[in-house]
Amino acid sequence: MPEASAASTEITADTVAHLAGLARIALTPDEIGALTSDLDSILTHIAKVGEVATPDVPATSHPIPLSNVTRPDVVSDVLTREQALANAPESADGMFRVSSILGEEQ
Template sequence: MPDITPEVVSHLAHLARIALTDDEITRLTGELGQIVDSVAKVSAVATPDVPATSHPIPLGMVTREDVVGQTLTTEQALSGAPEHELGQFKVSSILGEEQ
């Protein structure tokens, strides 16, 4: 695995069209090096018999029943609107004349 050098970070920044200062390149060189080392450690212990996971703790369905509750009437919903028309909020056009 190639070492992360300031030249590599500078090259990656150039490819991503990100302007980095010399201080940022120095800092990112160390950070990216640590990330690469960490990924290498995980890859070394990852075996085919260990399933990949997106979360360390299994998650169940965290939804609730869809129960209809008290809702606003049309008049209540529109009572605070600056403008309304035909039971709907009226807003100015943002796309111009092409509608």
């Protein structure tokens, strides 16, 4: 993809109005003016980031390295099947019994 020059990234009120029409968003002239300024500023900042993003700078998703902190998986006291089923409204064959959610045709 070719790099965009600063002149081609300029946002105009006509561009904003056209995009609003495509998105079916009704904008007032004041909103179009504000969005034109905001979007032009955003594109200018993106262009500045693009200037420093060189091949020798590695891509990152976070500014600091992340690691997954988990506790060790240690077996502890667990409920027996009978204890787990003790307060169940219904059980059958050592399992919770629940009403069917699918029709007979399933």
